[in-house]
Amino acid sequence: MAVNPVADLVREMQTWHFVALELNLFLDTHPANRRALEDYNRAARRFRELWERYEREVGPLMDHGFSESPGEWQWPKGPWPINTGM
Amino acid sequence: MWVYVKQLEYPVRVSRPDLEMAKNIFAQFGGPDSEFSASWRYLTQAWIMPSGVAKSIVIDIGTEELAHLEMVGTMIDLLLGDATPEQMDKAGLGAHYVEHGRSLFLHDAAGVPWTSSYVQAHDDPITNLRENMAAEQKARTTYEHLICKTNDEQVRKTLAWLREREVVHFQRFGEALDRVQERMSRRPHF
Numbered sequence A: 001m002a003v004n005p006v007a008d009l010v011r012e013m014q015t016w017h018f019v020a021l022e023l024n025l026f027l028d029t030h031p032a033n034r035r036a037l038e039d040y041n042r043a044a045r046r047f048r049e050l051w052e053r054y055e056r057e058v059g060p061l062m063d064h065g066f067s068e069s070p071g072e073w074q075w076p077k078g079p080w081p082i083n084t085g086m
Numbered sequence B: 001m002w003v004y005v006k007q008l009e010y011p012v013r014v015s016r017p018d019l020e021m022a023k024n025i026f027a028q029f030g031g032p033d034s035e036f037s038a039s040w041r042y043l044t045q046a047w048i049m050p051s052g053v054a055k056s057i058v059i060d061i062g063t064e065e066l067a068h069l070e071m072v073g074t075m076i077d078l079l080l081g082d083a084t085p086e087q088m089d090k091a092g093l094g095a096h097y098v099e100h101g102r103s104l105f106l107h108d109a110a111g112v113p114w115t116s117s118y119v120q121a122h123d124d125p126i127t128n129l130r131e132n133m134a135a136e137q138k139a140r141t142t143y144e145h146l147i148c149k150t151n152d153e154q155v156r157k158t159l160a161w162l163r164e165r166e167v168v169h170f171q172r173f174g175e176a177l178d179r180v181q182e183r184m185s186r187r188p189h190f
């Protein structure tokens, strides 16, 4: 199988994002659960690191000023995940 | 994917509750030319848009419209205040109270529920962009009518700001249309 470092990075981001999202929902109804809180913060930190790495190496992830666009306007550049499924 | 940001795009203030005005502003929550129609008209077109420019403009504007829907909902909620069923009745919101209480719901100023037949998406980017430009004009006109219906300076300020956004969106869709036409004229198409 061909090595695709961007696809691997995306898959890892999706994993940590999902961990954070799932714990977010759990904490909404179990705000006093310390273990879930620690896991949430660990996942959020890991996700943020991967986010920053993606933006450094690939391009902006968010619109409306949540991501910078160094050098040139990169936002319209493909590929777009709604068409690739990744 | 999408996330929620716990901040409004622009502040929403009202001087006092005003049930008649709350009822009117439902036009922009769940009416034909509402922010809800705008957001999902543009966002459903994203898959088919042929270029990064066309794709980014429908996604970026469609997403901003969701923030406008949030502002319109906040305006209605503040204008409803803690109205009693009797007060809502007198303001023409009696049926709304029966079916939804003081909750928001996707219907227009007359209580007609939202339907996807208000919007359109085609596999022709030019058709879509012209549809979107017309939609921005209709939303602008609706905001102008709403501004005429209130003397509350705070409400007028927020409505005027939202109206201004429709003007900018119209402009950007027009520029995207120019780019798409330019791109299509470079190669044969049928």
Ligand SMILES: [Fe+2]
Residues within 6 Å of the ligand: B038, B065, B136, B139, B165, B166, B169
């Ligand atoms: Fe708009």
